[in-house]
Amino acid sequence: MSRRRYDVSAVDLAVEAVKLALEDCELPKTAIDGLLVNGNMMSSEVRNNLQDALGLEDLTFLNTMSAGGATAGSMVQYASFAIEAGLASVVALVFADAPLRRETSIANSRYGVPVGPAPGLAGLGRTYGDRGQAAVRYAMAASRHMHLFGTTSEQLGAIAVAQREWASLSPLAQKRERITLEDHQSSRMIAEPFHLLDCCLTSNGAVAVIITSADRAKDGPRPPVYVRGVGQGHPGEPVRPGRDHGIRTGAVAAGPQALRQAEIGLEDVDILEIYDSFTYTVLVTIEDYGFCPKGEGGPFVADGRLGVGGSLPCNTGGGQLSGYYAWGFTPLSEGVMQARGTAGERQVAQHDHIMVSGSGGFLNYHSTVILSPLEGSRRAVAHHA
Amino acid sequence: MRDEQLSTRPSPVPDPESEPFFEAASRSELLVRRCPSCGVWSWPVPRLATCQNCLVHGLEWAKASGAGVVHAVTRVHYVPADDDASWAPFVLGVVELDEGAHTQIVGLLPRQGDVKVGDRVRAVFSSTRDDVCVPWFEVSAPGSEGHGR
Numbered sequence: 001m002s003r004r005r006y007d008v009s010a011v012d013l014a015v016e017a018v019k020l021a022l023e024d025c026e027l028p029k030t031a032i033d034g035l036l037v038n039g040n041m042m043s044s045e046v047r048n049n050l051q052d053a054l055g056l057e058d059l060t061f062l063n064t065m066s067a068g069g070a071t072a073g074s075m076v077q078y079a080s081f082a083i084e085a086g087l088a089s090v091v092a093l094v095f096a097d098a099p100l101r102r103e104t105s106i107a108n109s110r111y112g113v114p115v116g117p118a119p120g121l122a123g124l125g126r127t128y129g130d131r132g133q134a135a136v137r138y139a140m141a142a143s144r145h146m147h148l149f150g151t152t153s154e155q156l157g158a159i160a161v162a163q164r165e166w167a168s169l170s171p172l173a174q175k176r177e178r179i180t181l182e183d184h185q186s187s188r189m190i191a192e193p194f195h196l197l198d199c200c201l202t203s204n205g206a207v208a209v210i211i212t213s214a215d216r217a218k219d220g221p222r223p224p225v226y227v228r229g230v231g232q233g234h235p236g237e238p239v240r241p242g243r244d245h246g247i248r249t250g251a252v253a254a255g256p257q258a259l260r261q262a263e264i265g266l267e268d269v270d271i272l273e274i275y276d277s278f279t280y281t282v283l284v285t286i287e288d289y290g291f292c293p294k295g296e297g298g299p300f301v302a303d304g305r306l307g308v309g310g311s312l313p314c315n316t317g318g319g320q321l322s323g324y325y326a327w328g329f330t331p332l333s334e335g336v337m338q339a340r341g342t343a344g345e346r347q348v349a350q351h352d353h354i355m356v357s358g359s360g361g362f363l364n365y366h367s368t369v370i371l372s373p374l375e376g377s378r379r380a381v382a383h384h385a
Numbered sequence: 386m387r388d389e390q391l392s393t394r395p396s397p398v399p400d401p402e403s404e405p406f407f408e409a410a411s412r413s414e415l416l417v418r419r420c421p422s423c424g425v426w427s428w429p430v431p432r433l434a435t436c437q438n439c440l441v442h443g444l445e446w447a448k449a450s451g452a453g454v455v456h457a458v459t460r461v462h463y464v465p466a467d468d469d470a471s472w473a474p475f476v477l478g479v480v481e482l483d484e485g486a487h488t489q490i491v492g493l494l495p496r497q498g499d500v501k502v503g504d505r506v507r508a509v510f511s512s513t514r515d516d517v518c519v520p521w522f523e524v525s526a527p528g529s530e531g532h533g534r
Binding site: 118119120121122123124125126127128129130133135136137139140141143144146147188189190191192193194239240241243245246 | 394395396397398399400402403406425426427429430431437456457458459460461462463464472474475477478479481485486487488489490491492501502503513519521
């Protein structure tokens with residue numbers, strides 16, 4: 001993920017990630033009997049081709065899952081259930097995408113939006129200038145948070161600055177040059193209140209995570225990472241009567257579920273890996289998990305606690321703002337590396353419990369995973385990013 | 386009204402489902418949906434004629450006052466398609482109509498300065514490139530300052 005790679009298909013990237021993951025846990029590819037593919041912008045391409053590209057002929061558990069950036073956590077949950085139920089013994093979870101094309105802007109990448117007229121009511125958005133841009137949806141949520149609670153752009157900027165600090169220590173990160181709050185404030189405006197540095201990157205890349213039983217993982221070459229808890233929470237579309245647009249997310253439901261399963265409290269969480277489509281997504285998730293009261297996320301994140309040396313390390317690989325954009329697999333893969341203690345220069349000393357979030361749609365979907373190097377359940381994850 | 390800037394925007398293409406909506410707009414009337422069973426109002430969504438509240442099929446068109454409050458808003462500076470670049474910056478938002486429905490993302494007129502969450506708005510109607518009339522929202526009265534909940 002550290003270099004821009006073009007002219008490689010998402011399927012080829014996916015195969016490479018699975019190969020590296022298998023090497024990491026010293027398993028032959030024939031050990032894989034379960035495969036879950038993350039739906040993405042090119043989901044049919046990866047879904048239709050990955051099994052055959054991997055040459056897998058004996059799968060007993062196969063599906064594509066689509067809850068946007070919340071999919072990774074849900075996949076961890078389903079794979080764990082499948083293993084517990086005896087439906088599969090080694091499940092590969094895969095995200096791959098290759099939206100970037102050489103010598104063209106991200107706007108013209110395959111995440112680019114449709115142009116031209118559209119029939120009927122669907123055409124209204126084109127007239128208004130709404131092309132389904134994620135930045136517009138999240139910016140409106142942030143605008144409402146600012147209105148209700150007085151949250152500021154500088155407070156959002158503190159999240160971007162802290163994550164870039166972490167990215168500067170990560171060889172996997174796309175953006176490693178440190179930034180200041182002034183850099184954030186002077187970066188060009190995208191959709192108010194979001195500056196460019198409030199927005200995530202776009203990446204070509206793939207991540208594979210291998211899940212197996214704890215007993216089997218213990219026989220592997222690396223220390224297992226245990227899945228201690230997983231929760232889902234899906235409030236659905238934020239634009240609905242009676243809903244406060246983007247103010248409360250599925251993290252309210254998913255966080256406590258995951259913590260309860262892990263038998264820990266928020267005070268036991270050493271590291272946060274929070275899905276960061278935009279800076280605001282981090283702020284609202286931290287509030288919804290209960291690290292601070294609703295509305296106080298701005299002052300909470302602004303004091304530097306999320307950065308290197310802070311009391312609540314967050315997005316320790318730079319996240320998707322500065323690291324790489326692999327949907328929910330960015331926080332999940334960084335969480336696994338931190339749990340193993342193999343994150344190099346950016347390794348957080350205390351890493352017993354890592355809270356990983358995924359968020360999809362426009363805050364429609366949410367998943368939470370608690371990872372730990374300490375055994376507490378019968379399930380385990382081995383992994384390669 | 387005919388707004389020079391808005392008249393350069395691409396037109397939606399009315400189809401049988403949306404024809405009543407655009408026809409009413411040409412008469413400066415805002416049509417939204419109302420459930421004949423539970424009476425809940427909703428913004429029209431393509432290919433959805435079932436009430437999200439009570440799940441009864443057969444949402445009907447109903448005339449809304451066009452008045453409401455800005456629920457969420459953003460001024461868009463970056464437009465990911467070349468043909469829109471000349472519009473920027475422009476304002477998009479969600480309006481809570483007085484009837485209770487929340488609009489989908491709609492266009493707001495930015496001419497009166499900053500549009501803010503909480504501002505009172507009303508529907509106004511302007512023609513697009515191909516003379517299809519479309520509802521927009523403009524501020525009718527500024528709301529109170531925020532941070533109070």
